[in-house]
Amino acid sequence: DVKVTQSSRYLVKRTGEKVFLECVQDMDHENMFWYRQDPGLGLRLIYFSYDVKMKEKGDIPEGYSVSREKKERFSLILESASTNQTSMYLCASSFGGGTNYEQYFGPGTRLTVT
Amino acid sequence: DAKTTQPPSMDCAEGRAANLPCNHSTISGNEYVYWYRQIHSQGPQYIIHGLKNNETNEMASLIITEDRKSSTLILPHATLRDTAVYYCIFQSVYSGGGADGLTFGKGTHLIIQP
Numbered sequence: 001d002v003k004v005t006q007s008s009r010y011l012v013k014r015t016g017e018k019v020f021l022e023c024v025q026d027m028d029h030e031n032m033f034w035y036r037q038d039p040g041l042g043l044r045l046i047y048f049s050y051d052v053k054m055k056e057k058g059d060i061p062e063g064y065s066v067s068r069e070k071k072e073r074f075s076l077i078l079e080s081a082s083t084n085q086t087s088m089y090l091c092a093s094s095f096g097g098g099t100n101y102e103q104y105f106g107p108g109t110r111l112t113v114t
Numbered sequence: 115d116a117k118t119t120q121p122p123s124m125d126c127a128e129g130r131a132a133n134l135p136c137n138h139s140t141i142s143g144n145e146y147v148y149w150y151r152q153i154h155s156q157g158p159q160y161i162i163h164g165l166k167n168n169e170t171n172e173m174a175s176l177i178i179t180e181d182r183k184s185s186t187l188i189l190p191h192a193t194l195r196d197t198a199v200y201y202c203i204f205q206s207v208y209s210g211g212g213a214d215g216l217t218f219g220k221g222t223h224l225i226i227q228p
Contacts, residue, residue, distance in 0.1 A: 004157075033215060043158070045215030058215050090157050092216075101205050102148065103216060105157030 004106035019078040023091030030096025032074035132189040136202030151198040
């Protein structure tokens with residue numbers, strides 16, 4: 001089974017702190033994604049990566065950056081956390097070939113910024 | 115953008131088949147129908163996808179009408195653990211190697227009754 005793990009299930013940080021969210025997948029997938037999910041707003045794409053060291057902005061990249069130094073690991077960085085970044089953060093991965101584009105998600109990190 | 119229409123909620127008795135409909139009258143010929151679900155406080159989970167033929171896997175069956183304007187996800191023997199929000203979405207076969215973010219609508223909240 002594909003496994004996507006995220007470093008924390010719950011995280012509480014203070015405004016202005018630098019926050020690192022880590023995601024690891026064990027299926028050798030080329031594509032990795034970071035989303036946030038908020039009630040009433042659904043799933044929104046922050047950043048994605050289609051290869052090591054490659055990254056592309058999603059729909060809401062402001063206030064975030066990412067890093068992909070190894071194929072299996074994709075990190076989301078909140079440079080200076082703000083209260084409006086309180087959310088559920090979801091990491092996903094998918095195979096980059098063929099036409100089967102199903103994404104496999106981690107359990108999510110519920111981040112609270114106070 | 116192609117849109118899907120799903121009922122906001124459905125009930126099903128435990129052990130019975132759960133049939134979840136999705137209307138997608140604007141789907142184009144190169145777009146797959148994908149189904150995901152999200153159990154409360156967990157990451158979304160891929161269920162199944164199809165282009166024009168019916169599909170079955172260990173989790174569910176997918177029936178796509180001949181005109182491709184609607185589909186039905188069937189959970190053959192629903193259990194309490196199948197209580198979740200189910201999302202029907204599209205993804206193009208030309209979707210850049212799968213490196214496209216997912217956009218979920220409101221989905222159907224399926225409640226399995228004991």
